[in-house]
Amino acid sequence: MKVVNYDLSRYEAFIHNLEVILHHRRQRPTTRSDELYYELLLEYYRRPLRARAEGKPLIAHAAYIPTEILYAMDLVPFHLESFSVVAPSVLRNFEELASAAKGFGLTPEVCSAHRVQAAWFVNGWLPRPDAVLWSQQMCDSISHSGSLLREVYDLPGYYLDRPYRFEEREVRYYAQNLAEMAEFLEGVTGHKLDLQRLCQALYQSYQSSLLQTQLYRLGSLVPSPVPNRLGDELLSICNWLYLGTAEGVDFAQVALSEVKERAAAGRGVVPQEKHRLLALYPPPSFHWKLMDWLEREHGAMVVARPYCLHWGPWAPDYGHPWESLARRCFATPISRQFHGPIGDCMVPDALWDAADYKAEGAFFFAMINCRQGCAMVRTLKDALMERAGIPTLVLDVDVLDPSFVSEEELKDRFEGFFEVLAERRANAL
Amino acid sequence: MPVAGIDVGSQTTKVVILEDGQIIGKSVVTSADETEVGARQAMEEALKGAGLSFDQLTAIVATGSGRKDVSFATKQKTSVSCLAKGVNLLFPTARTVFDVGAESSSVLRLNPRGLVEDSVGHDRCASGTGVFIEAMSRLMMMPLDQFAQLSLRATKRAEISTMCAIFAESEVISHVHRVPPTPKEDIAAGIHGSMAVRLVGLGKRIGIKPDAVFTGGMAKNVGFIKALEQEIKMTLLVPEDPQLVAALGAARYAMEEK
Numbered sequence: 001m002k003v004v005n006y007d008l009s010r011y012e013a014f015i016h017n018l019e020v021i022l023h024h025r026r027q028r029p030t031t032r033s034d035e036l037y038y039e040l041l042l043e044y045y046r047r048p049l050r051a052r053a054e055g056k057p058l059i060a061h062a063a064y065i066p067t068e069i070l071y072a073m074d075l076v077p078f079h080l081e082s083f084s085v086v087a088p089s090v091l092r093n094f095e096e097l098a099s100a101a102k103g104f105g106l107t108p109e110v111c112s113a114h115r116v117q118a119a120w121f122v123n124g125w126l127p128r129p130d131a132v133l134w135s136q137q138m139c140d141s142i143s144h145s146g147s148l149l150r151e152v153y154d155l156p157g158y159y160l161d162r163p164y165r166f167e168e169r170e171v172r173y174y175a176q177n178l179a180e181m182a183e184f185l186e187g188v189t190g191h192k193l194d195l196q197r198l199c200q201a202l203y204q205s206y207q208s209s210l211l212q213t214q215l216y217r218l219g220s221l222v223p224s225p226v227p228n229r230l231g232d233e234l235l236s237i238c239n240w241l242y243l244g245t246a247e248g249v250d251f252a253q254v255a256l257s258e259v260k261e262r263a264a265a266g267r268g269v270v271p272q273e274k275h276r277l278l279a280l281y282p283p284p285s286f287h288w289k290l291m292d293w294l295e296r297e298h299g300a301m302v303v304a305r306p307y308c309l310h311w312g313p314w315a316p317d318y319g320h321p322w323e324s325l326a327r328r329c330f331a332t333p334i335s336r337q338f339h340g341p342i343g344d345c346m347v348p349d350a351l352w353d354a355a356d357y358k359a360e361g362a363f364f365f366a367m368i369n370c371r372q373g374c375a376m377v378r379t380l381k382d383a384l385m386e387r388a389g390i391p392t393l394v395l396d397v398d399v400l401d402p403s404f405v406s407e408e409e410l411k412d413r414f415e416g417f418f419e420v421l422a423e424r425r426a427n428a429l
Numbered sequence: 430m431p432v433a434g435i436d437v438g439s440q441t442t443k444v445v446i447l448e449d450g451q452i453i454g455k456s457v458v459t460s461a462d463e464t465e466v467g468a469r470q471a472m473e474e475a476l477k478g479a480g481l482s483f484d485q486l487t488a489i490v491a492t493g494s495g496r497k498d499v500s501f502a503t504k505q506k507t508s509v510s511c512l513a514k515g516v517n518l519l520f521p522t523a524r525t526v527f528d529v530g531a532e533s534s535s536v537l538r539l540n541p542r543g544l545v546e547d548s549v550g551h552d553r554c555a556s557g558t559g560v561f562i563e564a565m566s567r568l569m570m571m572p573l574d575q576f577a578q579l580s581l582r583a584t585k586r587a588e589i590s591t592m593c594a595i596f597a598e599s600e601v602i603s604h605v606h607r608v609p610p611t612p613k614e615d616i617a618a619g620i621h622g623s624m625a626v627r628l629v630g631l632g633k634r635i636g637i638k639p640d641a642v643f644t645g646g647m648a649k650n651v652g653f654i655k656a657l658e659q660e661i662k663m664t665l666l667v668p669e670d671p672q673l674v675a676a677l678g679a680a681r682y683a684m685e686e687k
Binding site for chain 2: 108195378381385391394412413415416419420424427
């Protein structure tokens with residue numbers, strides 16, 4: 001099937017709602033990073049609507065396609081998974097999207113984020129991209145999403161083959177793939193890649209990773225000066241939407257300054273920190289307020305997120321930009337932890353963080369239709385209990401469907417978990 | 430100094446009154462539409478049995494799904510904690526707890542000190558809970574106790590392939606009407622067996638270790654006890670009043686607070 005008619009009214013409504021949210025934030029300011037988060041989100045999603053008028057090709061891409069290449073070629077990126085997760089919670093239209101996906105034959109067993117993504121595609125509700133890039137990071141749904149978009153929009157596309165393990169031979173292979181992807185983009189868009197600009201983008205990514213790592217380390221302080229929401233905001237802005245840009249670096253810098261100020265004053269985010277937790281999977285998009293509730297009502301701080309901010313070691317070598325970019329990709333959180341065997345990075349990162357950040361418990365939002373996410377649960381739980389001595393709360397949720405589990409239910413589970421942690425502390429376990 | 434624990438469930442409200450660590454009063458009352466009303470009724474009944482007045486209680490801990498609506502409780506604790514506490518009092522060697530109530534089921538794993546190491550729950554649908562088995566017994570047109578006893582006489586289990594309460598009903602009807610009809614005792618065993626398989630599947634998510642204790646209203650169902658023991662290949666420890674375990678744990682917390 002091909003999309004013939006386009007209807008951008010929902011996309012425009014999404015932009016409008018983001019504007020309203022930003023306006024609300026400005027009326028009731030909290031932190032500069034909070035406001036900047038919405039400013040950058042809004043600007044990012046406005047660009048696809050302007051791209052054609054500005055003569056810039058719009059490139060739809062799956063998660064973990066290196067955006068340095070796109071920014072270096074002056075292309076307008078459109079991050080498919082980020083949009084799929086953000087838009088339904090901003091528009092509150094999950095039911096409509098799920099129903100549209102069902103009409104296309106996608107059942108609830110398929111990841112909700114990819115069902116709604118398919119709904120946007122097949123109904124022509126997205127600005128038409130000029131090409132699509134995708135890979136198999138981090139799941140099999142992503143590996144099919146690009147080909148669907150190609151088909152319904154009749155687009156040229158490139159499938160990037162990200163190797164499974166981080167070994168030298170794999171780095172060289174991936175570097176070659178990345179260079180070929182750039183050639184493909186040059187052919188499709190007519191924009192030439194300037195290697196100097198690519199190196200500049202790599203420099204920005206490196207700066208961003210250093211700032212994120214500094215900020216992440218501050219979570220190990222007692223009390224923690226890092227707000228619960230910040231980790232996922234950094235993931236979104238710095239690693240998904242703006243990696244390789246000055247804006248991404250600025251956001252990380254602003255966030256880091258706020259956290260450093262608290263740290264220098266010896267202040268935590270909350271007056272009385274009661275629980276130190278490891279987060280092992282992102283929260284559902286409509287339950288971010290739960291992160292605030294954890295802080296406010298229970299003094300529960302997410303001190304570490306191994307999946308989200310725990311970068312692997314890397315540094316750019318500007319004499320070998322493609323290999324540097326490949327290494328950057330292997331080092332980037334989520335792709336690093338979730339793409340290869342979990343014993344390679346996710347488990348060691350979680351164990352390291354549990355000890356280093358003095359966590360007493362962990363929690364895992366198990367997205368019920370995420371096969372590889374749920375497949376990690378038992379291994380992680382057992383490793384954390386047997387080797388770090390900390391229990392893990394597993395919460396069955398859906399990434400986008402708010403009707404799957406109520407906020408009250410999730411709060412009840414957390415409260416039970418906090419009682420368990422308190423008992424363990426009282427019995428000095 | 431007497432203290433009380435109150436467990437407000439979806440179908441019943443349970444109260445245990447302790448004095449010097451001994452149970453001196455208890456009650457199980459059908460929950461009212463208004464949680465507070467049902468809680469007061471259950472409390473009055475338990476107090477009557479203990480020969481006490483409300484003012485004599487020095488602490489009350491509420492637990493269960495309705496715990497936040499008990500205005501006269503001095504403290505609240507979640508079911509997970511109270512269940513673990515109650516089980517540890519009764520069976521210090523317990524390492525696994527299967528709790529099946531009217532509308533929810535859960536499995537806890539305890540460490541040697543009786544503290545919760547892990548827990549998993551299921552409260553998303555009726556299957557695997559008390560209301561499901563009640564619905565099946567009504568379908569078979571016999572009281573619940575009789576339905577449970579019937580399952581013990583089965584020589585084999587009828588295959589009940591689905592755990593959806595709605596579709597299981599269709600399957601049971603098919604069994605009854607096939608030619609020749611599936612023996613009723615086999616159907617009863619099949620229903621109990623499929624519930625047990627589901628519960629054990631839940632338990633395997635966190636690991637099942639002996640000794641295993643069975644609590645909640647469903648622990649009074651002899652058919653389900655047998656089916657569950659067959660699945661886990663262990664003998665279950667069942668308290669005398671399996672419905673009161675969480676309330677007992679809550680009362681114990683009240684005692685520790687004083």
